[in-house]
Amino acid sequence: MSTTAHSLRHTETIDHSEVSVPMDNFLNASEGQVDPVQIVFKDLRYSVTVKSTPANASEAQAMADEKLNPAGGDAPTPARRGLFGRKTGGTSANSRTQEKVILSSLTGAFQPGRVTAIMGPSGSGKTSLLNIMAGSVKAGRITGDILVNGRQVTGQAIRLVSGYVFQDDVILPTATVEEVISLAAAFRCPELTPEQRQQRVDEVIALLELDKARHTIIGSPDKKGVSGGERKRCAIAMELIANPSVLFLDEPTSGLDAYTAATVTYILQQLARSGRTVVTVMHQPSSEIYHTFDDVMILHNGRTVYLGPAEAAVSYFSRIGYSCPTYTNPADYFFMSILYQFDPTNLQLGDKSDQRAVEAERMAAIYQSWEDARESAYYRHLADNPLTRRISPGMFTTRAPMAIQYRLLLHRAARNAWRNKLVIRAKLGQAIFFGVFVGLIFLRIPHKDSLAAQIQDFNGALFFVCVNQFFTSAMPVVTTFAAEREVFTREHSNGLYTLPAYFLAKNSIELPFLIFTPLLFSCITYWMFGLQAEVGKFFIYVVVAVTVALCGNAFGTFMACSIKDLAITMAIMPVLLLPLMIFGGLFVNTGSAPPYLSWIQWISPIKYGFSALAINQFRGYTSQGQNIGDTALENLDLGSFSILVNIMFLLGLFVVLFVLAYLGLWRLVTSNAGGKVQQSKLSPKKQLLAEPLSRFPANETLSVRNSAESVSPPAPMSDTSEKHGSVGTIVGHSGESKPYVY
Numbered sequence: 001m002s003t004t005a006h007s008l009r010h011t012e013t014i015d016h017s018e019v020s021v022p023m024d025n026f027l028n029a030s031e032g033q034v035d036p037v038q039i040v041f042k043d044l045r046y047s048v049t050v051k052s053t054p055a056n057a058s059e060a061q062a063m064a065d066e067k068l069n070p071a072g073g074d075a076p077t078p079a080r081r082g083l084f085g086r087k088t089g090g091t092s093a094n095s096r097t098q099e100k101v102i103l104s105s106l107t108g109a110f111q112p113g114r115v116t117a118i119m120g121p122s123g124s125g126k127t128s129l130l131n132i133m134a135g136s137v138k139a140g141r142i143t144g145d146i147l148v149n150g151r152q153v154t155g156q157a158i159r160l161v162s163g164y165v166f167q168d169d170v171i172l173p174t175a176t177v178e179e180v181i182s183l184a185a186a187f188r189c190p191e192l193t194p195e196q197r198q199q200r201v202d203e204v205i206a207l208l209e210l211d212k213a214r215h216t217i218i219g220s221p222d223k224k225g226v227s228g229g230e231r232k233r234c235a236i237a238m239e240l241i242a243n244p245s246v247l248f249l250d251e252p253t254s255g256l257d258a259y260t261a262a263t264v265t266y267i268l269q270q271l272a273r274s275g276r277t278v279v280t281v282m283h284q285p286s287s288e289i290y291h292t293f294d295d296v297m298i299l300h301n302g303r304t305v306y307l308g309p310a311e312a313a314v315s316y317f318s319r320i321g322y323s324c325p326t327y328t329n330p331a332d333y334f335f336m337s338i339l340y341q342f343d344p345t346n347l348q349l350g351d352k353s354d355q356r357a358v359e360a361e362r363m364a365a366i367y368q369s370w371e372d373a374r375e376s377a378y379y380r381h382l383a384d385n386p387l388t389r390r391i392s393p394g395m396f397t398t399r400a401p402m403a404i405q406y407r408l409l410l411h412r413a414a415r416n417a418w419r420n421k422l423v424i425r426a427k428l429g430q431a432i433f434f435g436v437f438v439g440l441i442f443l444r445i446p447h448k449d450s451l452a453a454q455i456q457d458f459n460g461a462l463f464f465v466c467v468n469q470f471f472t473s474a475m476p477v478v479t480t481f482a483a484e485r486e487v488f489t490r491e492h493s494n495g496l497y498t499l500p501a502y503f504l505a506k507n508s509i510e511l512p513f514l515i516f517t518p519l520l521f522s523c524i525t526y527w528m529f530g531l532q533a534e535v536g537k538f539f540i541y542v543v544v545a546v547t548v549a550l551c552g553n554a555f556g557t558f559m560a561c562s563i564k565d566l567a568i569t570m571a572i573m574p575v576l577l578l579p580l581m582i583f584g585g586l587f588v589n590t591g592s593a594p595p596y597l598s599w600i601q602w603i604s605p606i607k608y609g610f611s612a613l614a615i616n617q618f619r620g621y622t623s624q625g626q627n628i629g630d631t632a633l634e635n636l637d638l639g640s641f642s643i644l645v646n647i648m649f650l651l652g653l654f655v656v657l658f659v660l661a662y663l664g665l666w667r668l669v670t671s672n673a674g675g676k677v678q679q680s681k682l683s684p685k686k687q688l689l690a691e692p693l694s695r696f697p698a699n700e701t702l703s704v705r706n707s708a709e710s711v712s713p714p715a716p717m718s719d720t721s722e723k724h725g726s727v728g729t730i731v732g733h734s735g736e737s738k739p740y741v742y
């Protein structure tokens with residue numbers, strides 16, 4: 001089957017699985033042939049610091065032994081420096097934090113023109129390895145070297161030539177499949193005309209068999225949309241649209257039926273045949289799928305158990321004493337008989353420390369076998385003699401200019417808002433409800449007989465206007481941002497758009513609501529309250545309501561952007577809001593408040609809003625022939641600021657909160673970016689465009705083992721093998737096998 005699949009072209013049908021994959025498109029067009037990108041890693045080690053609270057010394061020692069050396073192999077690696085210039089090692093078992101080694105000393109390569117599947121049990125470090133390569137590691141220490149065509153790079157640089165399909169598909173739930181793919185194309189392929197982009201979208205949709213779901217929304221747990229398989233293929237399509245040279249995928253077949261899983265893996269195979277480097281994490285592939293892989297890397301507890309051609313894995317393991325029975329799926333055998341030795345009696349409860357010790361010893365022997373194997377020596381040799389082919393800037397994934405990003409995001413947000421009509425109705429309904437409700441409570445205040453009651457009601461009504469506008473603008477933005485934060489961070493980390501474009505678009509779309517709802521509320525309440533019937537005063541009333549709402553929105557955005565956990569945000573909000581309200585000018589006479597607390601009034605938008613509204617209403621207000629307004633103002637002791645100055649302070653607070661919200665968001669994306677973990681003096685682009693490290697001889701053309709029918713695996717180093725690096729053949733646009741020389 002493997003041979004049949006390798007020679008697959010156009011819409012041929014594959015034996016056995018009857019998967020038909022159209023491949024006559026931009027991804028394998030001969031003029032767009034992909035330049036090879038070889039990723040080599042040497043002594044790659046990744047560790048994180050974890051908290052531990054050992055009860056006593058022996059427990060601390062046990063913890064250190066287990067965490068640092070889970071398989072009971074060699075001792076903790078001594079401190080050393082690698083590409084990222086950070087020291088590691090030196091763990092103290094008694095300290096409250098401990099170093100947990102996730103990947104230990106991995107050396108290997110992901111070759112262009114080949115699909116490499118990373119396999120291993122849950123927690124073995126597969127995703128961590130992929131994240132390091134894709135520059136998505138957020139915490140911890142990485143040491144060792146990562147080379148792309150002989151240039152020392154960080155994951156941030158690899159990201160420039162790669163696409164990453166994450167394990168969880170975070171896609172905007174309200175958009176349709178075609179919309180999300182088109183938008184990804186608009187962000188990532190600004191050089192194409194709209195017609196070319198549409199053609200590319202159509203081709204990717206056809207390739208991933210998404211035609212049926214084209215106009216279906218992605219959906220969410222609350223609102224059913226596309227199926228899990230369609231969603232996964234949609235996530236792949238969003239990455240493929242940019243035609244990257246390297247494609248990383250984290251479990252692209254999880255949750256898919258056998259047919260869809262086979263379709264996805266054949267597509268990966270074809271993408272590799274056009275010269276791409278495809279690296280995919282696979283949990284436990286079927287035999288059918290296993291044979292579509294060119295190379296497999298098997299990890300266990302962060303250590304390499306095997307890396308090399310998929311078809312050679314069985315013979316390697318039989319050489320070290322694990323013979324896979326005929327007609328057994330190799331992947332199943334690796335899991336059930338090598339990585340674990342499945343025995344139902346082991347499932348019984350009881351003390352298993354002896355069992356664990358035996359198992360650790362067995363695994364230590366397997367690790368050692370790999371260290372001693374000629375296959376392992378081959379990769380060590382490769383790491384010292386990598387491909388050094390030039391990387392051209394044309395291989396970098398592109399991004400639309402910021403103005404276009406802004407326009408696209410604004411358009412998407414508007415469409416999103418329009419589709420969420422319920423939210424629009426809820427916002428308008430809330431303004432009407434609160435307006436009528438409070439209007440009825442404080443109905444026609446000047447008609448009250450008691451002057452004291454009038455003053456009291458005016459104060460209550462105007463204060464409520466400010467509190468209402470501030471709270472109703474601050475609270476919804478916290479929950480809506482929490483809902484879209486995941487999509488934003490994923491899209492931003494995938495390089496679709498910049499932070500300023502998103503931030504401006506997000507706030508621009510809120511603006512009409514922040515003007516219209518206070519206006520609606522003001523129209524209802526102003527006349528129901530019976531405030532002074534002057535157009536100018538009504539205008540000031542509206543302006544104050546809008547500026548307080550703007551401050552509330554900026555405050556909510558600041559909170560939502562600064563704190564990741566919604567529950568914590570919701571717990572902190574009242575703690576911050578209540579003092580702002582208490583020092584809002586009504587409850588506490590701010591002139592006589594204790595000085596160590598009265599400063600709060602200066603940062604309270606409610607105070608500025610209430611002051612402006614009170615001056616607007618009370619200045620020169622007479623009732624029953626008496627000037628009661630000026631007396632009321634004196635009693636409130638709101639300070640000497642005029643209406644204009646109060647509004648200016650409100651606008652100033654809005655700008656400060658707006659900037660703080662932006663900084664909060666910036667902190668969120670930088671803490672997600674992983675830049676702190678992998679550092680280089682050069683920018684990602686410069687890392688790739690630099691000359692290869694001088695210690696590597698120019699190695700642009702290596703010997704090739706050409707085969708007309710099948711792809712030759714890189715020859716593991718053996719007594720008879722040629723120099724490393726032969727990759728074999730690619731199936732070109734026309735379908736013929738071409739020698740793939742580099």
Ligand SMILES: Nc1ncnc2c1ncn2[C@@H]1O[C@H](COP(=O)(O)OP(=O)(O)OP(=O)(O)O)[C@@H](O)[C@H]1O
Pocket residue numbers: 048050100102120121122123124125126127128129139140283
């Ligand atoms: N930032 C971190 N802090 C603490 N532990 C971590 C961190 N990142 C990864 N780990 C641990 O490292 C180990 C490997 O995690 P990783 O996600 O790479 O495994 P995996 O092989 O992809 O697992 P799965 O197949 O279940 O997705 C796990 O034990 C995980 O808990």
